[in-house]
Amino acid sequence: MSGPQAPTGRIIRADGLAHRFAGTATLFQGLSFVLSPGDVLGVCGPSGCGKSTLLSILAGWERPAVGTLTMTGIERTGCVFQNPYGxxxxxxxxxxxxxxxxxxxxxxxxxxxxxxxxxxxxxxxxxxxxxxxxxxxxxxxxxxxxxxxxAPDLLLVDEPTAQLDIRTAHTVNATLGGIAASGAIVVIATHDPDTRAACTRVIDMPDYAPATEAVAS
Ligand SMILES: Nc1ncnc2c1ncn2[C@@H]1O[C@H](COP(=O)(O)OP(=O)(O)OP(=O)(O)O)[C@@H](O)[C@H]1O
Ligand SMILES: [Mg+2]
Incomplete structure (x- = not known):
């Protein structure tokens, strides 16, 4: 659902993203998606699969090793890190x-x-x-x-409910949904099933992991 004030044309297109760091294997590959206002995308998967890395790519801090990311109409990006600092x-x-x-x-x-x-x-x-x-x-x-x-156009949130009890987590999830409904795009890295359920779309990162290579013994 797009809010009345959401400008038409705000869109994020990822096409064939793949990433690895020097010293890591390929974390994910062939990742494509389109996000528009109202979308709450859950990025799910076990520790180390590349959830925070994908958020960094969306934030523009990290360039994907392969693929293209096109952002249209995104002027303000808000980021909430895994570890709160103040x-x-x-x-x-x-x-x-x-x-x-x-x-x-x-x-x-x-x-x-x-x-x-x-x-x-x-x-x-x-x-x-x-x-x-x-x-x-x-x-x-x-x-x-x-x-x-x-009032960001794009809100990137890393594990927002990791330290919260179920009820508080539920409120946070509902609030994030409300922010998207008012015209933002929200992307949440999470392990939490309740957060996952509150997302309008989900990417399971293991689906984009390269097939395990045979380990030489
Ligand atoms: N700047 C970097 N240089 C090299 N390796 C990195 C870098 N950043 C992350 N990695 C490695 O890439 C992998 C994916 O890291 P990432 O932080 O994206 O995982 P994650 O899915 O967010 O995990 P968690 O659930 O524990 O937060 C990890 O093995 C991590 O050690
Ligand atoms: Mg992480």
Whole structure:
């Protein structure tokens, strides 16, 4: 479902992607997909199969060894990493409001908008707590709130529910779906069956692993 404000033509096309790093075997090959606003793509598979690598390629940090990636109408990409990081002494709300202040919003407006997004992720009670005092799951949701506040066209999220209980994970999954429904493309690397079920499409990375080569003994 595309939101009313989603510009037509926002699209990501991956054609025949393959990747390996120096020193690794080919992680995946022949990976093709088309993503448009409203899509929530789950990238699934065991540890080490290349989920984070695919996110890095979509973020433009890594060039695919083979294949082409075409992004049209993607101006802002938001990324949420596997390990939350923040400024230990700064308050949670500062982490979310700061990117808005750098865009020129007043502190009052930036904080109001930060509060709205933090509420979506169940963070209202920890707004004023310093980052170092947040639990792992709160810190992870704070990073999501920060990425979402800047209204990205493409949101890349690595293992968003790894540190969350089932109920909180469910809220996060629903919120990510809502963000896509309002016109973004969301890509989530995950092991979590509930997150997988919340995705509109799934790529199982092992389906794109090269056939195992015979090991010389
Ligand atoms: N910059 C790099 N240079 C060399 N090897 C790398 C690099 N980045 C990742 N790798 C290797 O590529 C493989 C895939 O890594 P990746 O981080 O994409 O896995 P993943 O599916 O996200 O795993 P996890 O579920 O543990 O997060 C791993 O074996 C990893 O060690
Ligand atoms: Mg990973």
């Amino acid at each position: 400024v230990p002494r700064r308050s949670a709300i500062d982490h979310v409001a700061f990117p808005l202040l750098t865009k020129g919003l007043s502190r009052r407006t930036a904080e109001a908008r930060a509060r709205e997004t933090m509420a979506l992720f169940g963070l209202t009670d920890v707004e004023d707590r310093p980052f170092r005092a947040l639990s792992g799951g709160e810190a992870q949701r704070l990073m999501l709130a920060r990425a979402v506040t800047s």
